Amino acid sequence: MELTWRERLIHEPEWYEFSRWPLADIQHLSPENRRRYNKNQRVVAGVLEGCSLKDVAHTLNLSPSWVSQLMTRCLGGREDAPPALTQGLIPHKRLARSTRKRPLGTLTATAGDRCAFEFVLTQAPGLEDFLLKQIRMAVNRNRRGQNLNPGSLHAQFIAYLESQNWPRNTYPFTTTSRGYESIRRFLKRTVTQLRMPKQPNRVILPQAAPVFAFEEIQIDEAHIDCHGAAAVVLHGQMTPLRLGRISLLLARDSGTGCYLAATIALTAHAGASDVLALLEQLIQPWEPLTLTAPGLTYAAEAGFPSALDESFCRPTFGIIRLDNALSHLSHQVRRMICDHLGATCNFGLPKNPKGRALIEQAFRRLNVDIHRFPSTSGSHPTDPVREPSKLKKTPPYVSLRALEEAVSVLLTEFNVRPLANQGAVTPLEQMRFQMTDHFLPLRATAIGPGLQPFERMKTASVRKGLRTELPRINFEGCQYVGPALNNAELINQTVIIIFDIRDIRQLQVSTPDGQRLGVILAPKTWQRFAHSLALRKRINRLIREDVLSRRDPLGGFFNYTMAHRHLPKEALTLVQLSNDKTRDDIAASGNQTHHNNISPRDDPALEAKLKSLPDWDAQMAKNRR
Numbered sequence: 001m002e003l004t005w006r007e008r009l010i011h012e013p014e015w016y017e018f019s020r021w022p023l024a025d026i027q028h029l030s031p032e033n034r035r036r037y038n039k040n041q042r043v044v045a046g047v048l049e050g051c052s053l054k055d056v057a058h059t060l061n062l063s064p065s066w067v068s069q070l071m072t073r074c075l076g077g078r079e080d081a082p083p084a085l086t087q088g089l090i091p092h093k094r095l096a097r098s099t100r101k102r103p104l105g106t107l108t109a110t111a112g113d114r115c116a117f118e119f120v121l122t123q124a125p126g127l128e129d130f131l132l133k134q135i136r137m138a139v140n141r142n143r144r145g146q147n148l149n150p151g152s153l154h155a156q157f158i159a160y161l162e163s164q165n166w167p168r169n170t171y172p173f174t175t176t177s178r179g180y181e182s183i184r185r186f187l188k189r190t191v192t193q194l195r196m197p198k199q200p201n202r203v204i205l206p207q208a209a210p211v212f213a214f215e216e217i218q219i220d221e222a223h224i225d226c227h228g229a230a231a232v233v234l235h236g237q238m239t240p241l242r243l244g245r246i247s248l249l250l251a252r253d254s255g256t257g258c259y260l261a262a263t264i265a266l267t268a269h270a271g272a273s274d275v276l277a278l279l280e281q282l283i284q285p286w287e288p289l290t291l292t293a294p295g296l297t298y299a300a301e302a303g304f305p306s307a308l309d310e311s312f313c314r315p316t317f318g319i320i321r322l323d324n325a326l327s328h329l330s331h332q333v334r335r336m337i338c339d340h341l342g343a344t345c346n347f348g349l350p351k352n353p354k355g356r357a358l359i360e361q362a363f364r365r366l367n368v369d370i371h372r373f374p375s376t377s378g379s380h381p382t383d384p385v386r387e388p389s390k391l392k393k394t395p396p397y398v399s400l401r402a403l404e405e406a407v408s409v410l411l412t413e414f415n416v417r418p419l420a421n422q423g424a425v426t427p428l429e430q431m432r433f434q435m436t437d438h439f440l441p442l443r444a445t446a447i448g449p450g451l452q453p454f455e456r457m458k459t460a461s462v463r464k465g466l467r468t469e470l471p472r473i474n475f476e477g478c479q480y481v482g483p484a485l486n487n488a489e490l491i492n493q494t495v496i497i498i499f500d501i502r503d504i505r506q507l508q509v510s511t512p513d514g515q516r517l518g519v520i521l522a523p524k525t526w527q528r529f530a531h532s533l534a535l536r537k538r539i540n541r542l543i544r545e546d547v548l549s550r551r552d553p554l555g556g557f558f559n560y561t562m563a564h565r566h567l568p569k570e571a572l573t574l575v576q577l578s579n580d581k582t583r584d585d586i587a588a589s590g591n592q593t594h595h596n597n598i599s600p601r602d603d604p605a606l607e608a609k610l611k612s613l614p615d616w617d618a619q620m621a622k623n624r625r
Helices: 005-013 031-048 053-061 064-075 085-089 116-123 126-139 151-165 180-194 274-283 329-339 355-369 401-413 427-437 533-544 553-563 568-589 604-612
Strands: 216-223 227-234 239-241 245-255 259-265 319-321 344-345 455-461 472-477 478-480 493-502 503-510 516-521
Touching: 005 455, 031 053, 031 064, 031 085, 053 064, 053 239, 053 427, 064 085, 085 478, 116 126, 116 180, 126 180, 151 180, 151 455, 180 274, 216 239, 216 355, 227 568, 239 516, 239 568, 245 355, 259 401, 319 355, 329 344, 355 401, 455 472, 472 503, 533 553, 553 568
Parallel strands: 216 319, 319 344
Antiparallel strands: 216 245, 227 239, 245 259, 455 493, 472 478, 493 503, 503 516
16 A cells, blocks of 8 residues: 555654654765755755645745655655655655556557556566566577577567557557567566576575574464364253364574463464464563363473563564564564564575474474374374374364463473573573573663554544434444544544454544544444454455345354354354453453353353363373374
């Protein structure tokens, strides 16, 4: 999404201070361009201090439109790309490659031929790949290739366009040379690029292995090789269900081998919100789970480093290594790592996990104990410990809650187990020793106000009909209303809305200049329990397909998942809905007790039976032979 310079300042308010802008080397500029650069600095500094565009333009004898263009050149651009900043102040500096935005001209309506060749490469299907293939075979001296020259490549270019029925009344058929010069330059540039020596474009691993705490952190996610079960109470009867496999997100320190944080995502594939939850646990105190499964206890002094002291929640992280998963490449994940945590992202080479061998080893060690469960999926399709087909017809005996508790106990136990490469010292002791006796830097406080990791910002318009309707904002298929919009001056005006992707039942509204107006709420049909942005999109898709009704979408989706509870994926969605609703009820009532069942239970006899049902016992699993 393209951002204006005003929207950029709302998203990244740290650029309001011109002193934070990077310095530009202007020694190589001519005296005239250096004078214009200094004048551009005064223009930008005046606007950032709060002066209006007209006042700045009048002071420096410029036009307001020119001032706005300069601000857009420095701060505008795509949302997922950094702004140009001081590079935009340099006169005549090309910030981006020229592209053609207008359609090609015809014989009767000429529109110029600027960037027409690049436009044809993108519009003609398969043309660029065809030309690159011919040049690559010529450079590699392939036996099926040719000894190309500009004339032969131009002939293939024209023949390909004629085979694709390219219009004869537009470029290149409207020019005398038919794009010969563009083909010649394209051939020369491509051949030069292909003959350049191939060198690695980035450093994947450091020269020396990390030895200090928090110098390098490796993060990855993987499926837990075990199926769990959950109990659904429907019409006074309890029905056990087989759940799909869940994902475990884990962070491990490379210098000490200590596990820093872990979170479980009740989905087949972890999303960006799950990665943000893991990163948030790095700076939040760890609290142990309330163990309910028989035979499971935390080892003495076991836990994560964030539970030791307040200083463990504020370290300075060095490099955070991830893979090339789409959830890791999210702009919000990179922004939290770089801006909130002050660390450096490293995504490594695709399909090459050697740079994160430590975290891969962690999942392999965890699977040794997870494979002891009878409902394990094994390491591969032919694993002998894999769950037999006759057991897949019935729900597993291990509940989801017991599986989560077992993973938590195993991870914390690894932190108090001595390691040979640490001199027979446990990772937790090594972490404590370095934090108390070494000069490890701590992370500074936030540089200024900004969005939280789970918050998003958008612009919206306030609408109101001709009848006595309340002013509203349309967001994700719902009309949000509230006292914050009850102002006649806001009608048909643009406002800024901020929302939490984990719960979008309410939106925070503010004016473009930063004045906060208040909170607006979604319709009552969407207020039954907390729901995320991804869940709202899925429900709206089912509504458009006439699967659910608009009268009660959340209740209809709950009934939809109940009707398809025999599918492991839908059963896992049902458990996730139950957990969100339970947490919402606990937050509303102030009660801290935990409930794992899907529906409230009013029958005392059924309550007693559910309490007597064991989740997991040590005798239920056999040692792996």
